Amino acid sequence: MTQPTKPDSTRETILATGRKLVTVQGFGGMGLSTLLKASGVPKGSFYHYFPSKEAFGQALLQDYVDDYLARVDAILARDLNGADKLLTFCDAWLDHEREAGLVNTCLVVKLGAEVADLSDTMRAVLDAGARALVTRLAAMLREGVADGSLRLQDLTDQTAHHAAQVLYAQFLGAAILSKLAHDPHPLEAVVQDIKTRLVTGA
Amino acid sequence: MTQPTKPDSTRETILATGRKLVTVQGFGGMGLSTLLKASGVPKGSFYHYFPSKEAFGQALLQDYVDDYLARVDAILARDLNGADKLLTFCDAWLDHEREAGLVNTCLVVKLGAEVADLSDTMRAVLDAGARALVTRLAAMLREGVADGSLRLQDLTDQTAHHAAQVLYAQFLGAAILSKLAHDPHPLEAVVQDIKTRLVTGA
Numbered sequence: 001m002t003q004p005t006k007p008d009s010t011r012e013t014i015l016a017t018g019r020k021l022v023t024v025q026g027f028g029g030m031g032l033s034t035l036l037k038a039s040g041v042p043k044g045s046f047y048h049y050f051p052s053k054e055a056f057g058q059a060l061l062q063d064y065v066d067d068y069l070a071r072v073d074a075i076l077a078r079d080l081n082g083a084d085k086l087l088t089f090c091d092a093w094l095d096h097e098r099e100a101g102l103v104n105t106c107l108v109v110k111l112g113a114e115v116a117d118l119s120d121t122m123r124a125v126l127d128a129g130a131r132a133l134v135t136r137l138a139a140m141l142r143e144g145v146a147d148g149s150l151r152l153q154d155l156t157d158q159t160a161h162h163a164a165q166v167l168y169a170q171f172l173g174a175a176i177l178s179k180l181a182h183d184p185h186p187l188e189a190v191v192q193d194i195k196t197r198l199v200t201g202a
Numbered sequence: 203m204t205q206p207t208k209p210d211s212t213r214e215t216i217l218a219t220g221r222k223l224v225t226v227q228g229f230g231g232m233g234l235s236t237l238l239k240a241s242g243v244p245k246g247s248f249y250h251y252f253p254s255k256e257a258f259g260q261a262l263l264q265d266y267v268d269d270y271l272a273r274v275d276a277i278l279a280r281d282l283n284g285a286d287k288l289l290t291f292c293d294a295w296l297d298h299e300r301e302a303g304l305v306n307t308c309l310v311v312k313l314g315a316e317v318a319d320l321s322d323t324m325r326a327v328l329d330a331g332a333r334a335l336v337t338r339l340a341a342m343l344r345e346g347v348a349d350g351s352l353r354l355q356d357l358t359d360q361t362a363h364h365a366a367q368v369l370y371a372q373f374l375g376a377a378i379l380s381k382l383a384h385d386p387h388p389l390e391a392v393v394q395d396i397k398t399r400l401v402t403g404a
Contacts, residue, residue: 024319028231108378110315116381117226127382165379165388166395170368172375176310177367179318180329186367193368 011049014039018060023105026114027057027122057115057122064107065129072136082144083199089140090191093171094184109175130168137164141198150198167194213251216241220262225307228316229259229324259317259324266309267331274338284346285401291342292393295373296386311377332370339366343400352400369396 017039050056115122138160144150177186219241252258317324340362346352372392379388
């Protein structure tokens with residue numbers, strides 16, 4: 001008989017609170033009671049929106065992937081050459097100052113290995129998100145080679161995709177090393193490596 | 203009043219069982235009761251060896267790091283040039299066939315992001331292990347440049363360390379992407395990238 005007056009805002013509150021919690025606690029480590037308490041939402045309300053914790057996890061990751069790709073699309077749409085788009089993405093990723101920095105809140109880093117063995121629906125959402133990001137990074141690389149701001153040997157769609165995949169892998173792995181070391185140096189080393197190898201005249 | 207007849211073997215049983223469980227379930231996701239049941243060890247015995255779950259996690263990671271570095275040291279000690287040592291490491295990492303393949307059992311991939319926010323003692327063990335591995339990869343790179351089997355621009359101790367760190371980050375990130383995709387291609391792309399960039403005459 002509950003009639004939420006702002007159903008979407010309740011859903012969004014649960015998702016936003018959940019995103020903050022899993023970024024620190026992981027998905028398995030975040031108890032439902034902790035989430036409900038932090039959201040200020042009763043259990044019945046939660047199950048009104050999400051049939052299970054896994055369904056909630058799937059919605060949370062989809063929401064995250066949509067936001068993330070929108071940020072990357074905004075970079076792609078800017079009036080910049082390919083190298084500057086790539087470096088803008090690097091800056092957004094590295095941004096330590098703001099809580100919104102992509103690396104501190106990256107759920108592929110935080111949850112990728114966890115959900116890969118835990119939930120196939122959650123795994124599929126993150127996998128599709130990672131693939132969509134690699135496609136966008138490959139587009140930046142192709143743009144940069146076309147406008148002369150980036151260098152890549154033997155540019156084809158396949159080599160650009162391959163290079164984008166390796167580049168993204170570098171970021172993810174360096175994020176783990178930086179988290180373990182409590183030190184941004186591994187991430188900075190990767191950005192330096194990208195500049196040295198890919199940016200013409202850097 | 204318990205007098206275990208084989209104390210070390212009980213400890214080793216708990217550690218070996220725990221390693222298998224956390225490789226799938228993560229550390230937070232592995233309940234102590236599951237571990238005790240799978241090990242066939244009573245709770246009192248567990249607490250005889252480990253004062254807490256965190257202390258157990260720390261011992262488990264130290265045991266893992268020690269084994270891992272021993273495998274890498276065995277590669278370093280072989281009568282091979284630097285490139286072949288690096289490629290032997292790549293093969294060991296990629297080995298899909300055997301359960302003992304480094305990537306399938308890699309606890310830095312599986313637990314790195316989880317324990318970084320969960321336990322400072324566990325984080326410190328994995329961080330020290332990652333640093334020790336980077337040091338060994340840097341040694342392979344320096345050997346390979348010295349014997350002409352690897353190429354690296356402007357070789358110094360610092361650039362070798364930097365290159366080893368980026369190389370290890372690539373592996374870790376590609377392992378996450380391969381886990382998410384249920385597809386070895388991201389890992390194979392990284393090995394191909396290493397061959398193209400670093401191995402002379404490849």
